[in-house]
Structure formats: C-alpha cells, structure tokens
Amino acid sequence: MGRKAGRTLDDRRAEWSARWDEVKPAPFRLAREVVPGLFQVRTRGSRCYLVVEDEITLIDTGNPGSGERILAALKGLGRTPDDIARILITHYHIDHVGGLPEIQKFAPEKTGVHVAEAAHLESDAPLPNPFQHPLLAKVIQPYLLRNDPGRARVDEILRDGDELPALGGLRIVHTPGHTAGHISLYFPNRGVLLVGDSMQYKFGRLMLPSRLFSEDMVEAGASIQKMAQLEFETLVFSHFRPILGGADRRAREFARLLAVQAAG
Ligand SMILES: [Zn+2]
Ligand SMILES: [Zn+2]
Numbered sequence: 001m002g003r004k005a006g007r008t009l010d011d012r013r014a015e016w017s018a019r020w021d022e023v024k025p026a027p028f029r030l031a032r033e034v035v036p037g038l039f040q041v042r043t044r045g046s047r048c049y050l051v052v053e054d055e056i057t058l059i060d061t062g063n064p065g066s067g068e069r070i071l072a073a074l075k076g077l078g079r080t081p082d083d084i085a086r087i088l089i090t091h092y093h094i095d096h097v098g099g100l101p102e103i104q105k106f107a108p109e110k111t112g113v114h115v116a117e118a119a120h121l122e123s124d125a126p127l128p129n130p131f132q133h134p135l136l137a138k139v140i141q142p143y144l145l146r147n148d149p150g151r152a153r154v155d156e157i158l159r160d161g162d163e164l165p166a167l168g169g170l171r172i173v174h175t176p177g178h179t180a181g182h183i184s185l186y187f188p189n190r191g192v193l194l195v196g197d198s199m200q201y202k203f204g205r206l207m208l209p210s211r212l213f214s215e216d217m218v219e220a221g222a223s224i225q226k227m228a229q230l231e232f233e234t235l236v237f238s239h240f241r242p243i244l245g246g247a248d249r250r251a252r253e254f255a256r257l258l259a260v261q262a263a264g
Contacts, residue, residue, distance in 0.1 A: 012245065012246060013204060015245070016243065016244045016245055019244050019245075030042070030069060030072055030073035030076050031050060031073040031076060031077060034049075034192075034234070034236055034242050034244075035190060035192055035234055035244075036190075037051060037052055037053060037167055037190075038050075038051055038052075038167065038187075038190075038192065038236070039051075039052055039073070039077065040236075040242075041062075041069065041070055041073040042069070043060075043061065043062020043063065043066035043069055043070065043095075043099060044062050044063035044064070044065050044066045044069070044095075044098070044099075045062055045063035045066075045094075045095035045098070046060065046062055046063070046095040046096060046238045046239055047060075047062075047237075047238055047239070048060040048061055048062050048066070048070060048096075048099075049194060049236070050070075050073065050074070050077070051166045051167055051170075052077055052079065053166065053167070055083060055084075055085035055086075056074070056079060056083045056084045056085060057084075057085060057086050057087075057088065057164070057166040057170070058070065058084055058086070058087045058088070058103065058107070059087075059088045059089075059090065059185060059194065060088075060089060060090055060096040060097075060196070060238065061087070061089070061096065061097060061098065061099030061100045061102075061103050062095060062096070062098060062099045063094060063095045063098040063099065063147070064094070064098035064099060064102070064147050064148075064149045065098070065099070065102075066098060066099035066102070067099045067102025067103050067105075067106075068102075070099060070103060071103075071106065081103070081106035081107045082107075084103075084106075084107040085110070086110045086111075086112060086156075086164065086166075087100070087103065087104075087107065087110070087111040087112070088111075088112050088113075088158070088164075088183075088185065089111065089112070089113040089117065089121070090182060090183055090184070090185070090194075090196030090197065090238065091113075091114075091117055091178060091179040091181060091182040091183070091196060091197065092113070092117040092120040092121060092127060092128070092179060092181070093127075093130050093179065093197065093213065094127055094130075094144065094147065094148075094149065095238075096196070096197075096238065097121055097127070097149065097152060098147070098149045099149070100121070100149060100152040101149050101150050101151070101152045102149075104152060104153055110155040110156045111152065111153055111154055111155050111156065112154075112155065112156035112157070112158045112164075113154055113156075113157070113158060113181065113183075114157070114158050114159070114172075114174060114181030114182070114183050115157045115158075115159065115181060116176070116179070116180040116181025117179065117180075117181035117182075118154045118157060118181075121151075121152045121153075121154050122151060122152065122153070122154050123151065124151050126144060126145055126148040127144065127148060127149070129141055129144055130179075130213040131212060131213060132211065132212060132213065132214065132215070133212065136212065158172045158183060159172065159174070160172060160173065160174035160183075166187070167187045167189065167190045167192070168187070168189035168190060169187065169188060169189050170185055170186070170187055171185075171186040171187075171188060172185065172186075173185070173186050173193075173226070173227065173230070174223075175195070175196075175198040175223035175226065175227060176216065176219045176220075176223060177198060177209065177214060177215070177216050177217065177218075177219035177220025177221070177222070177223045178196075178197045178198050178209040178213070178214045178215065178220055179214075179215055180215060180216075182196060182197065182198050182223075183196070184196060184198055184223075184227060186230055186232070188230075188231070188232075190234075191231065191232045191233035191234060192232055192233070192234045192236060193227060193230060193232040193234070193235055193236070193247070193248075193251075194236040194237075195227065195235060195236065195237055195238075196237070196238045197209050197210075197213075197237075197238050197239065198220065198223055198224070198227070199224060199227075199235075199237065199251075199254075200237070200239070200240060201235070201237055201240040201241070201243065202240065205254075206235075206250060206251065206254040207254075208220050208221065208224070208258070221258050221262060224251070224254065224255050224258060225255050225258070225259070227251060227255075228248070228251045228252045228254070228255035230248065231248050232247055232248045232251075233245055233246065233247060233248070234247055235247035235250075235251065
C-alpha cells in the first residue's frame with residue numbers, strides 16, 4: 001500500500017513517531033485522534049477508544065474510577081453519554097471492564113462482549129484473577145477484591161465475524177489466548193485493527209501477550225496468525241502506542257517468526 005522503495009525501517013519508525021507526536025493531546029484534551037473518527041482516551045490502567053460519528057461506539061472502559069475520564073473526554077468532544085450507541089468490551093480483565101458499571105449508569109445502551117467473557121461480567125462474584133502464577137495471583141487477590149467493579153450488564157453476545165456499523169464497518173475477530181473470549185476489532189474500510197491485549201508492542205517490536213496474564217499461549221499464537229492474514233495500515237493496542245503505517249506487513253513478519261519458533 002503505497003510503500004516507497006529505498007527507505008529503511010528506521011526511517012519509517014521515525015516517520016511514525018513524528019506522526020504520533022503530532023496527534024498527542026494538548027494538556028487539556030483527554031482524547032487523541034489516532035485515525036479520523038477513532039479517539040484514544042487514557043483511562044486508569046489502560047486506554048479505551050471512542051469511535052465518534054453520529055453515534056458513538058465506546059471500546060473498553062479502563063480500571064474502576066475511569067468512568068469520569070471517559071465522560072469528560074466525551075464532553076471535550078462536544079458529545080454526551082446519550083450519543084453512545086454501543087459499548088464493546090475486548091475482554092473481562094479489570095483494566096478493561098472496571099469502568100463499565102459506572103458508564104452503564106449514564107449509557108443504558110447495548111454492551112457487547114464475546115460469549116466466553118459474558119458470565120464473568122454478569123456474575124455477582126468478583127472478576128477472575130488474571131495472574132497465571134499462583135503466588136502472584138495470591139499477592140494481587142486482595143487488591144482485586146478491594147477494587148472489584150461489581151456486576152455489569154451484558155446486552156449483546158458478540159461472535160467471530162459479526163459486523164457492526166462503526167467507521168464504515170466493524171468486524172469482530174475472536175482472538176483467544178490472552179483470555180478465552182478476547183476479541184479484536186477490525187475496521188477493513190479504514191485499514192485499522194484494534195487488538196486490545198492480544199499483542200504487545202514494546203521496544204518497537206510486536207510480541208505475544210504477556211505470559212503473566214494470558215490463559216493460553218498456544219491459542220495466543222494462533223490468534224496472531226489469524227490477525228496476520230488481515231489487511232490493515234494501523235495497529236492499535238490497549239497499553240502501547242499505535243503503529244500508524246505498514247502495520248500488516250509487520251504483523252506478518254511477526255507471525256512468520258512465531259511459526260519458525262514454534263516449528264523449532
Ligand atoms: Zn488483559
Ligand atoms: Zn489490559
């Protein structure tokens with residue numbers, strides 16, 4: 001897609017960094033526009049996203065206490081919670097669903113999650129502990145119980161391949177591994193893939209999701225192979241800065257590397 005010959009990866013990285021610095025928010029602005037119509041909001045503990053059109057799609061809700069920031073970001077964009085048409089949740093971890101009950105008070109609209117995550121959200125029991133190592137899980141448990149957001153409502157079950165009207169078409173891509181019901185959101189007409197926690201982007205490299213909080217690393221690898229078959233320019237994460245150009249090529253390189261490692 002419009003790739004110019006003769007430029008090194010470092011040139012391209014510098015260009016992406018410059019583009020990203022351009023869209024960094026002014027200190028008083030809570031939302032930054034990643035691509036036209038898709039805004040990133042820094043919540044407590046992670047990032048959520050707003051697709052801003054006539055109607056608004058909210059993607060994830062941050063840790064408990066993030067509701068206020070999301071509402072303030074909406075206000076900053078000249079919009080109100082009444083404009084929220086749907087809330088999509090990538091997965092049940094507290095840094096993604098913690099603000100959901102707060103937001104649902106203002107936005108009694110459709111909250112959609114994958115079927116594998118729904119029971120965790122709707123349950124009166126605390127959210128499951130995401131730590132895979134028993135000792136770490138034990139250490140973090142009091143924090144989780146103290147901060148548990150409580151029960152949330154699930155209005156719609158999302159499945160792989162479901163299409164929703166946002167940014168000219170939004171497709172649900174089931175990407176299990178980090179959690180069983182993790183979903184990524186694909187906007188084919190805008191060349192954007194929002195991967196939540198199903199990939200990491202650290203030190204300029206794509207990586208598998210963190211082993212510390214991921215349920216099934218083999219499935220996580222398979223999900224990366226699945227996402228690498230899609231076409232997109234831009235990759236958007238819940239905890240890392242986005243890749244704004246040539247992202248599918250990099251995802252494919254990463255997927256090939258994983259396949260070689262798996263074979264070896
Ligand atoms: Zn997570
Ligand atoms: Zn997360």
